[in-house]
Amino acid sequence: MRKMSWAFLRDLLSGVNKYSTGIGRIWVAVVFLFRLLVYLAAAENIWKHEHDEFECNIKQPGCENVCFDHFFPVSHIRLWALQLIMVSTPSLLVVFHVAYRENREKRHNQKLYKNTRKTDGGLLCTYLISLILKTGLEIFFLVLFYKLYNGFKIPRLVKCDIKPCPNTVDCYISKPTEKMIFLYFLVATSCLCIILNLSELSYLLFKYSIKCYLKRHMKNKQGSKAIAVNQNSS
Amino acid sequence: MDWGALHTILGGVNKHSTSIGKIWLTVLFIFRIMILVVAAEKVWGDEQDDFVCNTLQPGCRNVCYDHFFPISHIRLWALQLIFVSTPALLVAMHVAYRRHEKKRQFRKGDQKCEFKDIEEIRKQRFRIEGSLWWTYTSSIFFRLVFEAVFMYAFYFMYDGFRMPRLMKCNAWPCPNTVDCFVSRPTEKTVFTIFMIAVSSICILLNVAELCYLLTKFFLRRSKRAGNSKQHPNHENKEETKQNEMNELISDSCQNTVIGFSSS
Numbered sequence: 164m165r166k167m168s169w170a171f172l173r174d175l176l177s178g179v180n181k182y183s184t185g186i187g188r189i190w191v192a193v194v195f196l197f198r199l200l201v202y203l204a205a206a207e208n209i210w211k212h213e214h215d216e217f218e219c220n221i222k223q224p225g226c227e228n229v230c231f232d233h234f235f236p237v238s239h240i241r242l243w244a245l246q247l248i249m250v251s252t253p254s255l256l257v258v259f260h261v262a263y264r265e266n267r268e269k270r271h272n273q274k275l276y277k278n279t280r281k282t283d284g285g286l287l288c289t290y291l292i293s294l295i296l297k298t299g300l301e302i303f304f305l306v307l308f309y310k311l312y313n314g315f316k317i318p319r320l321v322k323c324d325i326k327p328c329p330n331t332v333d334c335y336i337s338k339p340t341e342k343m344i345f346l347y348f349l350v351a352t353s354c355l356c357i358i359l360n361l362s363e364l365s366y367l368l369f370k371y372s373i374k375c376y377l378k379r380h381m382k383n384k385q386g387s388k389a390i391a392v393n394q395n396s397s
Numbered sequence: 398m399d400w401g402a403l404h405t406i407l408g409g410v411n412k413h414s415t416s417i418g419k420i421w422l423t424v425l426f427i428f429r430i431m432i433l434v435v436a437a438e439k440v441w442g443d444e445q446d447d448f449v450c451n452t453l454q455p456g457c458r459n460v461c462y463d464h465f466f467p468i469s470h471i472r473l474w475a476l477q478l479i480f481v482s483t484p485a486l487l488v489a490m491h492v493a494y495r496r497h498e499k500k501r502q503f504r505k506g507d508q509k510c511e512f513k514d515i516e517e518i519r520k521q522r523f524r525i526e527g528s529l530w531w532t533y534t535s536s537i538f539f540r541l542v543f544e545a546v547f548m549y550a551f552y553f554m555y556d557g558f559r560m561p562r563l564m565k566c567n568a569w570p571c572p573n574t575v576d577c578f579v580s581r582p583t584e585k586t587v588f589t590i591f592m593i594a595v596s597s598i599c600i601l602l603n604v605a606e607l608c609y610l611l612t613k614f615f616l617r618r619s620k621r622a623g624n625s626k627q628h629p630n631h632e633n634k635e636e637t638k639q640n641e642m643n644e645l646i647s648d649s650c651q652n653t654v655i656g657f658s659s660s
Contacts, residue, residue: 170433225578228578248435
């Protein structure tokens with residue numbers, strides 16, 4: 164059932180692929196291979212029994228529960244899943260816009276756009292907005308991870324003294340090294356995606372500003388030519 | 398729980414919805430069903446096993462758990478999602494009935510029928526007007542009612558949306574007032590607030606869609622009344638243009654890639 168839900172996200176991403184630039188397609192591949200697949204194949208299993216395997220050096224009932232809740236307000240794996248879902252969602256804006264264009268053309272039975280799928284005009288704006296949103300969400304989740312867990316380290320031992328624990332109690336986290344490795348992996352792929360998004364953003368802005376500049380330059384040239392011809396004839 | 402079947406059913410309805418309806422469906426699938434299945438179910442997975450009470454008395458833990466969690470959050474959400482998705486079935490049934498009628502007309506060889514073959518009837522998209530408008534509007538109304546009822550039930554059963562760490566229990570056979578500790582209370586509170594927030598967004602979307610449909614209805618009515626007064630037999634070009642514009646506004650995003658099947 165969970166695999167089916169992620170299949171939904173995978174379909175969404177592959178649909179987005181059609182309307183992306185080259186860098187956008189690399190982004191989809193990175194998200195799909197290095198993030199989604201790694202999450203499903205490896206990360207989920209590491210965090211599976213985190214609560215059961217969290218042990219405190221005390222027999223007081225309730226102390227383990229309370230300490231676990233204090234040190235893991237939201238589990239890493241849930242944040243990871245939320246991040247994957249949120250980061251894939253802005254691409255829907257582009258999909259909606261393209262569908263709107265195709266629908267309009269069908270309704271009017273005439274060609275309103277040179278190419279419904281090419282990023283120009285309004286679609287370019289939507290695409291840029293989706294890139295900005297994606298980058299923003301990635302940075303938001305990285306900052307959230309950092310703030311919640313005081314960095315990206317997972318200690319082997321944490322000391323806990325919350326009621327009903329009678330004194331300061333030693334609590335041991337399960338598989339801390341493995342979790343840390345995968346956490347660093349998550350951060351690295353996030354950063355890679357941020358870099359890809361930013362470079363795609365700057366590439367598109369650069370490309371279209373050059374286009375605009377050239378268009379204006381050609382118009383000026385044609386204008387001055389026309390004036391020169393008029394002067395000669397008179 | 399087979400959410401895939403729900404996905405298939407609602408996908409068919411998607412074609413005949415307004416654009417707000419399509420956004421609602423996207424929010425439902427991505428931010429509610431997907432989050433429920435992928436994340437929330439695991440957070441609540443060990444809720445009974447890790448519900449710990451400070452007593453050795455057998456049966457006390459079971460009784461206390463049952464007292465504080467008559468219906469688990471996860472099950473309530475699943476019920477809410479099913480109930481909220483069900484009114485769309487009314488629309489699906491109405492559309493199927495209309496298609497069936499058109500197919501019958503076609504087979505009879507009725508001259509009024511404008512379709513060339515059965516495939517065209519199957520692929521046709523019906524506009525939201527006439528009796529379909531009433532079905533569609535009542536389905537949105539029921540959706541709103543179900544959302545509100547479930548949100549209230551949640552609030553009433555759990556005294557708000559916060560999950561406490563510690564609960565004091567003195568139900569029989571617990572000998573005295575006993576401290577019981579819930580597993581992962583903070584994570585559960587976070588997800589509860591998230592689901593409530595998305596529920597509220599869905600309610601707002603439904604209200605907006607309802608207002609839009611009512612506005613469209615009254616506009617159409619007043620235009621028709623105005624036309625019948627001035628030009629009883631004149632075909633109003635402006636009205637057809639307005640209708641087209643309304644359709645453009647309402648019928649965007651037809652072929653989203655979410656995989657909704659076009660039936």
